[in-house]
Amino acid sequence: MRKAEIKIYNITAGWLWQDENGYHFEYDNEYLKRNDPEPISLTLPVQKAVFTNQVLFPFFDGLIPEGWLLEIAERNWKLNPRDRMGLLLACCKDCIGAVTVHPIIEPEKL
Numbered sequence: 001m002r003k004a005e006i007k008i009y010n011i012t013a014g015w016l017w018q019d020e021n022g023y024h025f026e027y028d029n030e031y032l033k034r035n036d037p038e039p040i041s042l043t044l045p046v047q048k049a050v051f052t053n054q055v056l057f058p059f060f061d062g063l064i065p066e067g068w069l070l071e072i073a074e075r076n077w078k079l080n081p082r083d084r085m086g087l088l089l090a091c092c093k094d095c096i097g098a099v100t101v102h103p104i105i106e107p108e109k110l
Contacts, residue, residue: 003046003084008040016060016101018085025060040046040099056084063092063101 003017006025014027027046033063037046041059049055063073064087065073073091074081081087092101 001106002089003104003106004089005104006040007100007102008038008098010100013037013099016057016088018056020051022054023056023060023085025057056088060084060088060092060101063071063095063099064088065091 001019003015005012006014006016011031012028012033014025016023016025017025025044027037027048028059030047032046039046043059044057052053055061059095061084064084073079073087077090079086079090088101089103093103
């Protein structure tokens with residue numbers, strides 16, 4: 001399983017993860033308790049329920065660079081262009097806009 005912390009304006013808004021069942025996004029409980037929780041996207045409105053999809057949510061896919069910048073990332077980090085979650089985790093910590101993606105590295109289980 002691969003997981004990322006999703007921040008908006010440098011505040012933890014939720015968690016994105018990929019497992020054998022697809023992609024999932026869930027807003028953080030503390031974020032939901034705020035007076036003014038803002039959705040990270042119009043397609044991912046603020047709600048308690050987990051969003052699930054077989055492909056990476058279009059909002060997150062749209063954060064991945066394109067063109068020559070994507071080619072540089074693929075070449076330098078040896079990334080597979082079809083591994084959308086891998087590209088998101090590698091390239092989107094410092095995005096243009098309010099939302100950022102921070103990979104969570106979990107310790108390997110013995």
